[in-house]
Amino acid sequence: MGDVHTLNKTELVELYSRLEEKYGEFKNKNLSLDMSRGKPSPDQLDLSSGLFDILNTRTMDVVDHIDIRNYGGVDGIQEAKDLFAEILHVRPTEVIVGGNSSLTIMYDTISRALLKGVIDSDSPWEKLPKVKFLCPSPGYDRHFAICESLNIEMITIDMLDDGPDMNKIEELVSKDDAIKGIWCVPKYSNPEGIIYSDEVVNRFATMETKAKDFKIFWDDAYTVHHLTNEQPHLKNILQACKDAGHPNRVFIFASTSKITFPGSGVAAMAASEENIQFILKQLSAQTIGPDKINQLRHVRFLKNLDHINEHMKKHAELIKPKFDLVLLELDSQLRDNNIASWSKPKGGYFISLNTLDGCAAEVVKRAAEAGVKLTKAGATFPYGKDPRDRNIRIAPTYPSIAELKVAIDVLCLCVQMVSIKKLLND
Amino acid sequence: MGDVHTLNKTELVELYSRLEEKYGEFKNKNLSLDMSRGKPSPDQLDLSSGLFDILNTRTMDVVDHIDIRNYGGVDGIQEAKDLFAEILHVRPTEVIVGGNSSLTIMYDTISRALLKGVIDSDSPWEKLPKVKFLCPSPGYDRHFAICESLNIEMITIDMLDDGPDMNKIEELVSKDDAIKGIWCVPKYSNPEGIIYSDEVVNRFATMETKAKDFKIFWDDAYTVHHLTNEQPHLKNILQACKDAGHPNRVFIFASTSKITFPGSGVAAMAASEENIQFILKQLSAQTIGPDKINQLRHVRFLKNLDHINEHMKKHAELIKPKFDLVLLELDSQLRDNNIASWSKPKGGYFISLNTLDGCAAEVVKRAAEAGVKLTKAGATFPYGKDPRDRNIRIAPTYPSIAELKVAIDVLCLCVQMVSIKKLLND
Known part of the structure; x- marks a missing residue:
């Protein structure tokens, strides 16, 4: 859809109505997806199953x-x-x-x-x-x-x-x-x-x-x-x-x-x-x-640290594809719109997304209404108040790849809708 | 040695010197016994070895x-x-x-x-x-x-x-x-x-x-x-x-x-x-x-509680003989002296010993000098200050029966010595 800042009002209204239709389709799917917390996924936890068995009455001393x-x-x-x-x-x-x-x-x-x-x-x-x-x-x-x-x-x-x-x-x-x-x-x-x-x-x-x-x-x-x-x-x-x-x-x-x-x-x-x-x-x-x-x-x-580094590579193998997917989707769905920017981390648990000023809370609300739970807007600032209301924390590790794809689609759609609404009201 | 309060000064001095000799013998043994804290003994801990093996990758869900x-x-x-x-x-x-x-x-x-x-x-x-x-x-x-x-x-x-x-x-x-x-x-x-x-x-x-x-x-x-x-x-x-x-x-x-x-x-x-x-x-x-x-x-x-009660019976089997030993020794070594009283608990982890007023700190000190560590005198009172300086907490669970016997012998001896010293100074 290109840079939305270059569209006139009629084009924006028309675009919004198309996005709203798509949003309605997502809503009808009764999704329940959670990208709110930096939680490891079950398959990451399985990497440490050995913990259960490593100490027993034989090996304990x-x-x-x-x-x-x-x-x-x-x-x-x-x-x-x-x-x-x-x-x-x-x-x-x-x-x-x-x-x-x-x-x-x-x-x-x-x-x-x-x-x-x-x-x-x-x-x-x-x-x-x-x-x-x-x-x-x-x-x-x-x-x-x-x-x-x-x-x-x-x-x-x-x-x-x-x-x-x-x-x-x-x-x-x-x-x-x-x-x-x-x-x-x-x-x-x-x-x-x-x-x-x-x-x-x-x-x-x-x-x-x-x-x-x-x-x-x-x-x-x-x-x-x-x-x-x-x-x-x-x-x-x-x-x-x-x-x-x-x-x-x-x-x-x-x-x-x-x-x-x-x-x-x-x-x-x-x-x-x-x-x-x-x-x-x-x-x-x-x-x-x-x-x-x-x-x-x-x-x-x-x-020891060497062994931990090896262990962490197994985590990376599981979660890097999730980060890559989020970044790819953000890039393909939002880059040309000129309505958001985001971090491209080389580690840690989050991708930080900045919308246009004044849009984050509404994006998070709309996503929630379509069954995609994000970290509360403002949560990344003291007192839960983002002065520019633009930061959204994306936690890609917990959902499966398939869930993540849908969740990001919903997120991108909400970012587009809320941004256009803002441009229309400005 | 009977009720020490009925002895005259010469008898007390003589008795003290006999006890001091015995005390010297204990000191020469370089004992290192600890009755200071309410800790379960290793064999009590062994009762729960099953904890190590009860959750594993098969039983975890x-x-x-x-x-x-x-x-x-x-x-x-x-x-x-x-x-x-x-x-x-x-x-x-x-x-x-x-x-x-x-x-x-x-x-x-x-x-x-x-x-x-x-x-x-x-x-x-x-x-x-x-x-x-x-x-x-x-x-x-x-x-x-x-x-x-x-x-x-x-x-x-x-x-x-x-x-x-x-x-x-x-x-x-x-x-x-x-x-x-x-x-x-x-x-x-x-x-x-x-x-x-x-x-x-x-x-x-x-x-x-x-x-x-x-x-x-x-x-x-x-x-x-x-x-x-x-x-x-x-x-x-x-x-x-x-x-x-x-x-x-x-x-x-x-x-x-x-x-x-x-x-x-x-x-x-x-x-x-x-x-x-x-x-x-x-x-x-x-x-x-x-x-x-x-x-x-x-x-x-x-x-469940029934099972816990069965488990606690196994603890009791291990520690009741220790409580019994302490009580038996206190009774046989101190009862007739009329210089101490003690609790006869039906549960918990301690026996509380009261000496004559003003003797507890000195008893604990002397016992420590002979290699028997007791809970710090006064510890059972606010600010570590026993107003009558008489209470000693005995924790019988951790030492073995053999260690406990020696430790109580030393304790009783110290109670006798310090009590006689007090009577001599009064």
Whole structure:
């Protein structure tokens, strides 16, 4: 249908009515498709079936001089610390391996900061008149939900091609000591798939912050989640912070959720040894220790970083065709219309689609009415409010290829309809 | 040696020197025995070896219309809610099944209350000038550690034979709205093994509290942990609270930690439906869901309450002889001396020993010097301070029978020495 901006009103009306007819046909199919969450598909989960059988009464034994079946080990078993140290390029003494969710570790880290303070705090954050977090956006909705739940004021920061807008960040943190933290997904960012450049990492490590207890929440969620054979370089933030004389500035988070089983995986955090020791003291009031058996299960199954990379290639084999399909369809159905742009990620779990301003919420609504569930419009921004109402997060991994094709057809159709409606009303 | 109170000074000095010689012999043995924590022994853990093999690629399947390997289910799988409902005599809709630790659920419940408030709160507890908890003592040190960590002021409440001193509790909660909660271990209390009477439960349910958001933290940790074939009656607190018109007053906690594997078990909380719905909203910021695979593993292994009771009989067979040994030795070595008294529990994990006033810390110190580690004296009281310095918690389950015999010999010897020293100094 070409660039819709070049059409006159009559042509637009006629085009809209043809699209509406097509939309009606989809509606009649009573579809029920879900592209809302970054969930692995069942065949991806099957890749980790070995986890069920790897520990049994024959292969279970006592490791690290402790009986992993019993109480204890607040920072996890040594083998799991070793594995996450390898994944995150830190020392085992810089790691705490926890339960099944890095989201929970992040929430708990902030909850403790509020109630008790972090290592360089003069007081618990909760005692301060206000606590603010910087939120590069579009970003991960569950990060923002933690802040909203805990009454932390969020400040939206634009995402650029190589990471968040560092000029803006440096300006803000240098003058406002209520700004205590920032959310980052530095590799294959959620949802845009951006990889932070060395310069961005360096500026994070070296920048002056008015709050002496400012912390970077570095959610390295997709650190081994490549879609191609390229393994992009991400500069080591902990090392950079140490080199810049701010060793305690960063908390790194990761999990096996999208490596093995979401919900039944193992999560970890990494930070300077001083940070880790400080945290362990606080943590010992909350837990006697994580599920060490599940940690050993994962260590035995995942073995080491090389083996994890091999395992992740099998994931890529299953999901790369889905990403390719979405990109191909977006390209063939929307490119010439000049009404949308989208990311072409080399890893991670999402494709980020930007419509014309003011169209995203309506697109998501129309798609839902035709049985295609997308992530709530605005979800990728603080307070669920996309200032330009244009960002839609596409999560292609869970549906089958056949379902995905239909879902994208519906999505593209809705983008076209809503865009034309907008042009007609402008 | 008979009642030491009847001995004159010369006799006491002579007796002391004989005991000191015996103590020296123990010291020379370089013992390393640990009776400090309520940990199951390795042979108890072996009872649950079946857990390793019960879920595998053949027996795993999709339950409750969800793929338990994937994300979701913030309140746990239906099967696990059903099981805990049966254990705790509540409805499945009154249960949230979580991760591996009831301690963590308790900590998180208080952390959320501080940051967000509970269902009937006017404000987050953290915004109040002071928050106080009542602490029946001797009690569980980790309960008190949560309060201490979160700056909640603890008020010691005496334990009587049928539960905490309700007269005192009623008096305090009726006039002080800073008192927001109380810790209870209602069945086989830690460390005394007391079972709360119906009257105590009724008074908890009916009492008037100045704080309208007062909560009972009902840690039913030993609900199926019987040492005898008697299954003592504990009145249903949730039902009692409902009957009294205070349905939201109680949070009940339990776990499989001492049923299957400590650390790799499943924990749960129960409360009124209104409470549960309120909590789930808050909880969704912290977690996408617990380890559902481990929940299914436990449901398949434990089956139902009848089967759990059969399983717990096997635990009792292993640990009852240890309790019997401790009680026999205390009786034969200390009874006639008139220097100590102790509990004779019918379930749970501890024997509570009271020395003469002012002796407990010194006994624990001397025992440690002879290689026998006991729970820190004072640990069973708020802030680790036993006002009479007399309570020692004995945890007989972990050591072998042979180790236990030696450990109790050392303990009894230390009690005798320290008591005589005290009498000499009085």
